[in-house]
Structures are given as structure tokens and as C-alpha cells.
Amino acid sequence: MKFTEFFIENGGIIMAVLGMALVIIIPGSGSAKGVGMVGDAASGLMAEEPEKFGKTLIIQLLPASQGLYGFVIAIMCLARLSASMPLQEGLFVLAACLPMAIVGYPSALAQGRISVNGIALLARDEEQMTKTIIYTIMVETYALLAFVSSLIILNTVSF
Template sequence: MTFTEFFMNNGGLIFAALGMGLAILLPGIGSAKGVGMVGEAASGLMAEEPEKFGQTLIVQLLPASQGLYGFVIAIMTLTRLTPAMTLQEGLFILVACLPMAIVGYPSAIAQARISVNGIALIAKDSEQMTKTIIYTVMVETYALLAFVSSLIILNAVSF
């Protein structure tokens, strides 16, 4: 079997799997980096004020959501994969995964940057935690829009 024949027979599955991989990989990397950034900032505060652990843990978890959203999109994509998938179906699924894949990484990093600054704010005044969460959740809005967009596109056409 030549490469062209292989691609024509399996191209749909290849593109769909690529979309699935991107949806889980990019937001997952962004979330992992983001949670790590916030954890570094929080651990410095823990050395001085260990009683603020609960507050900082909540702030640290916020950049993790993009990785979870990407995971859900990947699982939903997995349920759509079939060995006989056409090239058109595979490309459609790839495109459906792109909003989450593309927005997930930078939004997790942006959310982490705000969270790191929030840790500094909590260090000075723990009463400011709610404001920190509000600032961080504003970035979450765009990750949610990407997640919902990917969901809508994935469910727009049945094959």
C-alpha cells in the first residue's frame, strides 16, 4: 500500500486524532505550567504564613481548568472516532477541536500570571482573596467560550 492509499483510507481518522491530541495537549501543557507557576509563588508564602494554605490552593487550582476542558473535548472526540471515518469527517473534527486547543494554552498562562499576583495580594491582605478570584475568573470566561465553541462544533453535524 502506498502512502497516498494509506492516507486516503485513514486520513479522516488521522486528522480527528490530531484534533483530539491538540485539544488535550496544548491546554494541558498550559495548565501544568500555570499551576506550577502559582505553586511556586504560593510555596514562598507558605514558609512565612502556613495558615494561608487553603486560600492559596484555591487560587492555584484556577489555571488547571483549561486542561480539564481540553480533556473533555478529547473524550468527546474519542467517542466520534471510527476506522471508516472519511477525510471530510476527520477534518471537521480537527476544526472542532481547534478553539479549545488554541485558546486553552495562552488562557491558562494568563490566568496563572493573575493568580501569581493574587498570591502576592493575599500575602499582604488575605481579605483580598475574593478580588483575586474575580480577576482570575475573567480570563476563565474565554477558556469557557472556547470550550463551548468546540462542543457546539463537535455536535453540529452527525456523521
């Protein structure tokens, strides 16, 4: 079997699985970097003030959401997979994954940077934690918009 024949026969599932992989890998790697950056900053604070562990953990969790959103989109795509998926449907699933895949990475990194600064602020003034969370949630808004966009696109067309 030639590659073109193989692709025509299996292209739908290949494209859909590619979309699923991208929506897990890209936002997930952004979340991992963001959470890691905040963990580095928080561990420095823990050496001096271990009683702030709970507050730093909350701040550290914020950049993790993009990886979770990407995983949820991939699970939603999983329900659409079939061995005989036409190429057109596979490309549609791939396109539905793109908003979350593309927006997830930079928004997780931005949240990570804001959260690192939030850890520094928490070290100086514990009363400012709420403001730090508000700043990170502002970035979260765009990750949520991408997540909802991917969900809407995925659930709009049925084949």
C-alpha cells in the same frame, strides 16, 4: 501501500486523533505551566504563613481548568471515532478541537500570571482573595467560550 493510499483510507481517523492530541496537549501544557507558576509563588508564602494553604490552593487550581476542558473535548471526540471514518469527518473533528486547543494555552498562562499576583496580594491582605478570584475568572470566561464553541461545533454536524 503508498502513503497517499494509506492517508486516503485512514485520513479521517488520523485527523480526528490529531485534533484530540492537540486539544489535550496545548491547553494541558498551558495549565501545567500556570499551575506551576502559582505553586512556586504559593510555596514561598507557605514558608511564612502555612495557615494560608487552603486559600493558596484554591488560587492555584484556577489555571488548571483549561487542561480539563481540553480533556473533556477529547473524550467527546472519542465517541465519534471509527476505523472507517472518512477524511471529511476527521477534518471536521480536528476543526472542532481548534477553538479549545488554541485559546486554552494563552488563557491558562494569563490565569497563572493573575493568580501569582493574587498570591502576592493574599500575602499582604487576606481580605482581597475574592478580588483575585474575580480577576482570574474574567480570563476563564474566554476559556469557557472556546470550550463551548468546540462543543457546539463538535455536536453540530453528524456524518
